[in-house]
Amino acid sequence: xxxxxxxxxxxxxxxxxxxxxxxxxxxxxxxxxxxxxxxxxxxxxxxxxxxxxxxxxxxxxxxxxxxxxxxxxxxxxxxxxxxxxxxxxxxxxxxxxxxxxxxxxxxxxxxxxxxxxxxxxxxxxxxxxxxxxxxxxxxxxxxxxxxxxxxxxxxxxxxxxxxxxxxxxxxxxxxxxxxxxxxxxxxxxxxxxxxxxxxxxxxxxxxxxxxxxxxxxxxxxxxxxxxxxxxxxxxxxxxxxxxxxxxxxxxxxxxxxxxxxxxxxxxxxxxxxxxxxxxxxxxxxxxxxxxxxxxxxxxxxxxxxxxxxxxxxxxxxxxxxxxxxxxxxxxxxxxxxxxxxxxxxxxxxxxxxxxxx
Ligand SMILES: Nc1ncnc2c1ncn2[C@@H]1O[C@H](COP(=O)(O)OP(=O)(O)OP(=O)(O)O)[C@@H](O)[C@H]1O
Numbered sequence: 626x627x628x629x630x631x632x633x634x635x636x637x638x639x640x641x642x643x644x645x646x647x648x649x650x651x652x653x654x655x656x657x658x659x660x661x662x663x664x665x666x667x668x669x670x671x672x673x674x675x676x677x678x679x680x681x682x683x684x685x686x687x688x689x690x691x692x693x694x695x696x697x698x699x700x701x702x703x704x705x706x707x708x709x710x711x712x713x714x715x716x717x718x719x720x721x722x723x724x725x726x727x728x729x730x731x732x733x734x735x736x737x738x739x740x741x742x743x744x745x746x747x748x749x750x751x752x753x754x755x756x757x758x759x760x761x762x763x764x765x766x767x768x769x770x771x772x773x774x775x776x777x778x779x780x781x782x783x784x785x786x787x788x789x790x791x792x793x794x795x796x797x798x799x800x801x802x803x804x805x806x807x808x809x810x811x812x813x814x815x816x817x818x819x820x821x822x823x824x825x826x827x828x829x830x831x832x833x834x835x836x837x838x839x840x841x842x843x844x845x846x847x848x849x850x851x852x853x854x855x856x857x858x859x860x861x862x863x864x865x866x867x868x869x870x871x872x873x874x875x876x877x878x879x880x881x882x883x884x885x886x887x888x889x890x891x892x893x894x895x896x897x898x899x900x901x902x903x904x905x906x907x908x909x910x911x912x913x914x915x916x917x918x919x920x921x922x923x924x925x926x927x928x929x930x931x932x933x934x935x936x937x938x939x940x941x942x943x944x945x946x947x948x949x950x951x952x953x954x955x956x957x958x959x960x961x962x963x964x965x966x967x968x969x970x971x972x973x974x975x976x977x978x979x980x981x982x
Contacts, residue, residue, distance in 0.1 A: 710784030
């Protein structure tokens with residue numbers, strides 16, 4: 626079982642809405658997940674990520690709309706008919722069964738011939754690096770090991786889709802980093818279409834091919850992590866992925882062309898085809914640079930605060946009443962600028978994104 630027996634599936638979610646009583650928690654979700662993709666639902670607590678994942682698995686109230694696996698709608702079919710594997714945050718291993726029994730359980734339920742069960746269990750445990758622990762009980766394993774067993778138990782039945790609901794959140798920080806790489810390797814080896822639910826942007830960014838950023842039961846944006854980071858569709862996405870300066874202002878036209886004006890003498894040129902009127906400008910702290918004093922087009926400001934973050938220093942700079950966060954790479958022994966110090970900033974317009982929300 627080193628690769629999928631069947632070709633990986635495409636998942637299409639169309640106009641999916643779901644309510645708990647009168648509360649609508651998914652509001653018309655549309656998503657297309659490609660075969661073999663490692664896809665993330667990323668969003669804050671309560672945004673509906675788990676509800677959406679559970680709807681794919683067939684748990685929870687029946688949604689309106691469609692969930693298609695390779696074009697076939699599965700809404701309305703019972704969970705065990707979907708052949709979709711789910712790994713929960715809490716592992717949910719049977720405490721009274723050994724590791725091998727836990728992994729064998731799903732095969733026995735599916736009436737797989739007993740002669741095939743042993744080799745399949747061993748192969749699944751080998752895939753997650755737990756073959757030596759087959760006769761232990763869950764209570765004799767660390768959290769990370771239990772999570773590996775939970776994974777083995779899910780993949781042993783060769784599901785068409787792998788659903789992971791915050792699978793690493795109970796592990797300590799170092800183990801999480803290692804496990805996410807292991808997960809990625811496993812996913813690539815199996816070639817299985819996988820959805821990973823997390824509220825941790827670093828986790829999603831490092832291992833997922835694409836992400837859907839969710840808020841309030843609505844998909845806010847879909848794309849590769851770097852695409853979404855570089856081109857946030859709205860303020861929520863800009864703030865949720867990384868740190869962003871979001872300047873309020875308007876696009877104005879003048880003899881020199883169009884620019885974004887947020888008062889405070891801060892004008893940034895924008896494309897000629899941008900409509901005039903109210904807008905916001907998103908600028909990441911790492912894309913603003915300190916310039917030599919008096920350099921052309923530089924903005925002058927005052928250091929309001931400085932935070933040492935290890936590899937960099939995050940400054941808050943007051944530019945005529947508008948505060949801008951600016952990250953500067955730290956090198957050994959580099960002196961930090963002091964509060965009240967005069968600085969000049971360079972803001973490359975190509976690094977700024979105009980949004981209208
Ligand atoms: N069984 C339920 N009954 C009523 N409301 C529910 C139920 N399950 C979830 N909800 C509500 O649905 C909304 C979405 O919850 P969901 O668990 O999908 O969010 P989430 O993004 O996965 O958050 P978290 O990261 O905290 O799990 C929340 O407002 C939650 O309170």
